[in-house]
Amino acid sequence: MNQAFRYRILVIDDEPSTRELLQMSLESDGYEVHTAEDGLSGLQRFHELRPHIVVTDIRMPGIDGIEVLRRVKAQAPEVEVIVVTGHGQMELAIKALQLEASDFINKPISDQALSVALKRARDKIAMHHKLQNADEQIRQRGDFEHRLIQVSMDGVIANDRRGRITIFNEGASRIYGYSPEEALTSLHVAKLYPPGQAQVIKELIYGRQYGGPGRLINYETEALHRSGQRVPILLSATLLYERDAEVATVGYFKDLTELKRLEQDLVQQTRMGAMGQAMAEVAHGVKNILYGMKLGAFMVDKGLTEANLTLAQKGWPMVRKNMDRIAHLTLDMLSYARDDTRHRQPTALNRLVREACSEVRGRAEELGVSLVEDLAEGLANVIADPENLLICLHNLLGNALEAFAEDAPDKRVRVQTRALANGTQLLRVEDNGRGISPEVQAQIFKPLFTTKRARGTGLGLAITQKIVHEHGGTIRVQSKPNRGTAFEIELPTA
Amino acid sequence: MGDDKVILVIDDDPEICDAMQTILEEYGYRVCTALDTVRGRELLEREKPNLLILDIMMASMDEGLNFAGSLKKREGVWGIPILIVSARPPAERGYGRSVDQDLDWIAADIFMEKPVDPEELIHNVQVLLGEAEAVAQ
Ligand SMILES: Nc1ncnc2c1ncn2[C@@H]1O[C@H](COP(=O)(O)OP(=O)(O)OP(=O)(O)O)[C@@H](O)[C@H]1O
Numbered sequence: 001m002n003q004a005f006r007y008r009i010l011v012i013d014d015e016p017s018t019r020e021l022l023q024m025s026l027e028s029d030g031y032e033v034h035t036a037e038d039g040l041s042g043l044q045r046f047h048e049l050r051p052h053i054v055v056t057d058i059r060m061p062g063i064d065g066i067e068v069l070r071r072v073k074a075q076a077p078e079v080e081v082i083v084v085t086g087h088g089q090m091e092l093a094i095k096a097l098q099l100e101a102s103d104f105i106n107k108p109i110s111d112q113a114l115s116v117a118l119k120r121a122r123d124k125i126a127m128h129h130k131l132q133n134a135d136e137q138i139r140q141r142g143d144f145e146h147r148l149i150q151v152s153m154d155g156v157i158a159n160d161r162r163g164r165i166t167i168f169n170e171g172a173s174r175i176y177g178y179s180p181e182e183a184l185t186s187l188h189v190a191k192l193y194p195p196g197q198a199q200v201i202k203e204l205i206y207g208r209q210y211g212g213p214g215r216l217i218n219y220e221t222e223a224l225h226r227s228g229q230r231v232p233i234l235l236s237a238t239l240l241y242e243r244d245a246e247v248a249t250v251g252y253f254k255d256l257t258e259l260k261r262l263e264q265d266l267v268q269q270t271r272m273g274a275m276g277q278a279m280a281e282v283a284h285g286v287k288n289i290l291y292g293m294k295l296g297a298f299m300v301d302k303g304l305t306e307a308n309l310t311l312a313q314k315g316w317p318m319v320r321k322n323m324d325r326i327a328h329l330t331l332d333m334l335s336y337a338r339d340d341t342r343h344r345q346p347t348a349l350n351r352l353v354r355e356a357c358s359e360v361r362g363r364a365e366e367l368g369v370s371l372v373e374d375l376a377e378g379l380a381n382v383i384a385d386p387e388n389l390l391i392c393l394h395n396l397l398g399n400a401l402e403a404f405a406e407d408a409p410d411k412r413v414r415v416q417t418r419a420l421a422n423g424t425q426l427l428r429v430e431d432n433g434r435g436i437s438p439e440v441q442a443q444i445f446k447p448l449f450t451t452k453r454a455r456g457t458g459l460g461l462a463i464t465q466k467i468v469h470e471h472g473g474t475i476r477v478q479s480k481p482n483r484g485t486a487f488e489i490e491l492p493t494a
Numbered sequence: 495m496g497d498d499k500v501i502l503v504i505d506d507d508p509e510i511c512d513a514m515q516t517i518l519e520e521y522g523y524r525v526c527t528a529l530d531t532v533r534g535r536e537l538l539e540r541e542k543p544n545l546l547i548l549d550i551m552m553a554s555m556d557e558g559l560n561f562a563g564s565l566k567k568r569e570g571v572w573g574i575p576i577l578i579v580s581a582r583p584p585a586e587r588g589y590g591r592s593v594d595q596d597l598d599w600i601a602a603d604i605f606m607e608k609p610v611d612p613e614e615l616i617h618n619v620q621v622l623l624g625e626a627e628a629v630a631q
Contacts, residue, residue, distance in 0.1 A: 288507075290609035291579075295513040298612035302520065314516050318509065 007122065008032045010051040012042035012068060013084065014060045018109070022055060025111060029118075039063025043071060053121050054081045058092050058104075066092065069099050078128050080121035084109065155233075155253030161246065163189040175233065175255050177226035189249075194224050200423040205237055205249070209422055214239045223253060232256040282448065285329060285457060293322040325457075332459035335391065336447060336466060344471075346381035347389065349417050349425055349491070356393035357415060360401065369401055369411040369431075376418045380493040382425055388467045395460035396429040396487050402452070403433025403485060424473070424490045432484035441479060464489075499623055502543035503527045504534040504561075505579075514547065517612060518619070531561045538565075545622055546576045547615075575603045575622040579610055 009031045013019045019035045026033045034049055036042035039060050046054065054072055058065035069081045080102040085093045093104040102124055103117040155172035159165050168183035178187055190198040204216050211217035216237040222230040234254040239246050299315025302308065357373055364371040382389075393415075400413040416428040436444065443449045445465045450458030468475045472492050479485035501523045503514045511527035518525045526541050528534040537543070548562055562576050604618050620626035 287608040292507075292509060292513065294609050295510065295517065295612055299513065299516060302517075311516065311520065315513075318513055321509075 006030065006032045007053060007125075008034070008049060008051040009053045009055060010042065010045055010049055011035045012037075012039065012045075012054065012056040012060070012065070014038055014057060018057065018084070018107070021109065022114075025114065026118075029115070031118075039065070039068050042068055046072060050076075052079065052125055053118065054079060055084060056081065057084045058089060058096065059086060066095060066099065069096055069101055073100050078125070078132075080124055082117050082121060155255070156250065157183075157189075157192065157253065158240075158248050158250040159189040160248050165189060166248065167250070172253060175223055175225070175231055175253055192223060194222055194230060197221060197224075197423075201235065201237070204422065205239060207421065220256070232260050282329075282333070285448065285450075286326070289322045289325045289329070292318055293326075296320075296322065329457045329459070332457045332463060336459055336463050343385040343387065344383050345386070347384045347386045349379055349382055349384075349389075349427060350375045352386055352389050352393060353415050353417060353427070356390055356397055360394070360397050364401055364413065367401055367404070367411070369404065369413055371397075371401075372412065372414045374414055374416045376416075379417060379419055379425060382471075382491045382493055384471050384491065385467075388470075392464040392467050392489065393427075393429075395464045396489075399460060399487075400429050400431035400433065400485070403431045403435075405434060408433065419493075420490065424492050427489040427491065428486055430484065430486040435481040435483050435485055436477070436479040437481050441477060444477065445475075498524075499545070500524045500526065500541050500543040501545045501547060501619065502534065502537055502541065503547045504529075504531060505547075505549040506530060507549075510549070517616070521616060521619075523619075534561070544574060545619060546574055547579060547619070548576060549579050577604045577606065577615075577618055577622060579606050579608060579615075 009026055011019055011022045011026070011033060012035070013022070014037055016037070019037065023033045023035055034045060034051065036045045039056075040063050042054075042056065043063065054068070056065040056068045065083050069083060072079055072081055077100070081096075081100075083093065083096040083101050083104045084107060085096075085104050086107050096104055102121045105113045105117050153171055155175045156167060156169045157165060157172045158167035165183045165187050168178070168180045168187075170180070172178075172183070173180055176183070176192065192198065193201065201216065201219070201221065204210055204212070204219060206213050210219050216235060219235045219237075221233060221235055223233045225231050232255075234256055235251055237249055237251040240248040240250060296315045296318025300312045300319060301315075303310070303312025303315060353373060353375060357371060361371060397413065397415070403413075404411045410432070413429070413431045416426070416430070418426040418428070420426050440451065445461050446458075447462040448458040449462075450456035452458075465475050468489050468491070474490045475487065477485065477487050501518055503511055503518075503525060505511050505514070505527070506529050508529060511529065515525040515527055526537050526543065528537050534546075534548075538546075546562075546565070562578060565574070565576065603622055606615065606618065617626060
C-alpha cells in the first residue's frame, strides 16, 4: 500500500467483538482505523473524521446500516461503504448495493473476503480521484473552450455517437440557419449535409485521405442550409475518444460562399480579360480560315467559268470545310463566353461516355485508332448538365484522336470511368500519341491556344476546363512527349 | 505564263499547300510544297525555284522570318524573290515597322496579309517573276 497515503476507515458495529476483530485485522493491514458502536455515533464520527471507507454492520438498533449508508452517500458520494451482513440478510445486502454500497461481506467475516472488499473499495476511490481530476480539467478547459466556441467565426458542431447534436455555436447558426436551441433539440447530424453526404464524410473521417484516420482536415463539401439551399463549406472534423471508446465527433465549418463568389468573379474576370486579349487571336484564327475559304472559292469560280469541273470539285471541299470551321469556332466561342449551369440533373457518366464514343467511333476507324471503353459498373450519378459534359467528352476524345502521327503503328485511345474513394468520379481519356511537351502543357487550357493552326480553334480545352469547374470538378493532364497523354476529370457525385 | 517557272510554297497547313499547288498549276507553274523550313531548304537546293511563297506563321513567327532573312543574305540561287503571306499585319507583335517602310527588314519582296485574295496573289506572283507590271496601290 502507498506509504504516504493511509486510508482512513471507520468501523461501525454494535458488537464489540466484531469491532475489535475488524480493527485489529485492518490496522495490521496498514489502515488508520476508527470505530463507533451504533449508527448515530457512527455518523457523528464520520463527520469528524471524513474517512475514505466506512465498514458498517447492517443490523443495528436505532439508525441501522442501510440508513448510515444512505446518509453517507448523500453527503459524500465518493466515500466507499462496505456493509456487513448476517446470515439470511440477502435482501438487505441487495438493497445496500442498490444504494451504492461498494460491497458487502458476510458474517462471520473472513480475512480474505474483507481484503477483497477493501481492495475493491480502494480501486473505486482511486478511479474516482482520477475522474475528478479529469472532470476538473475538462470543466476548466470546457469553460474556456465554450467561450472560444461561442465567439468563433467558424461553425462548430459536435454530435454524439447517435448523431444527436451536442454543440452548435453561433457560427454554425450563421451557416445553417438553425438556432442553437433548435439544433440541440431536434436536429440530426445527417441533416447537416445533402442526402448521402454525411455517410461519405463519416467514411472519410475513418479513412486516411484527409489527415485521418479519426480526423478530417480541410475537406471541401456542401452544407445543407435549413432552407434546403446548399452552402459551400470547408470542413475539418475530429473524433473524440474517452477511454478508447469513441464518444463524439466535432466538426469545424468554414463558410466558403464569399470565397467561391470571389473565385468565380476572378475566373470571370480572367476569362473576360483573356477574351479581350484574345480578340486579336480570334481574328488570326478567322483569317486563316478565310484564307482557305478564299482559295477554295477561287478554284470553284475558276472551275465554273472555265468549265473545269475537276478544279471546281477540288475547291468546293475546301470551302465547305472552312465554313464548318467558322461555325465551330463561333459555337466554341459562345459556349466559352456563356455562363450556363441551369440544366443540371442526375446524370450517368457511363451513358454519356458510351454516347460520345459511339459518335466518334467512325472517325476513329477512319484514322486507324482503336477506341476502348473501360467503364466501372454501378457508378452513382453525377449532378451535371449532360450536354455540357458531352462537349467535354467530345473535346477530349477529339484531341486524343488527333494526337497521332499518321503513320504511328499502334494508335490507341482509352476512356475510363471510376468511382474514387473521396466520393468523386473519375473520367480519364488516355492516348498513346505524340504527347505534349511541358512548355506546351502550360498553355493548353488557355483560350485560343492551339498547335493545330486553322484545324483547331484552341478553345476545346478552355471550354472543357470551364465546364468542369462549373460542375465543381477538377481537370488535369499528364503527358510525356512521344508516349501519350491522359486527361483526368474528377466530378462530384450526386 | 512561265511554263518553266518553279514556285516553292512553304506552309505548315497541308490543305493550304494543296490548294496553292492546284491554283498555281492552273497558271502553268510547276509547284513544290514543304510543310516546314527544313524540307523547304532541301527543295530550294534541289528544285532551284524562281519564287518562294512563305507563310511566316509557321510553328513560330521567328522561324519564318529567320528563314526568309537567311535567304536574303545570300547571293546566287538563294537570291530569289520571296512573297510572304501572314495572318498578322507586320506592324504587330515585334515586327515593329510597317511593310512599306521597310520591306527589307522583314526580308520579303512582297508582304500579303491573310486572308489573301487569290487573284491578287497570282498578280503578285506574276510581278515578282517579271511577268506583269506592278500596280500602284
Ligand atoms: N491528347 C492530346 N495529345 C497531344 N496534344 C494535345 C492533346 N490534347 C490537347 N493537345 C494540345 O493542346 C492544344 C489545345 O487543345 P484544345 O482542345 O484547347 O484546342 P485544339 O484541339 O487545338 O482546337 P479544337 O478545340 O478546335 O479541337 C492542342 O492544339 C494540342 O497541341
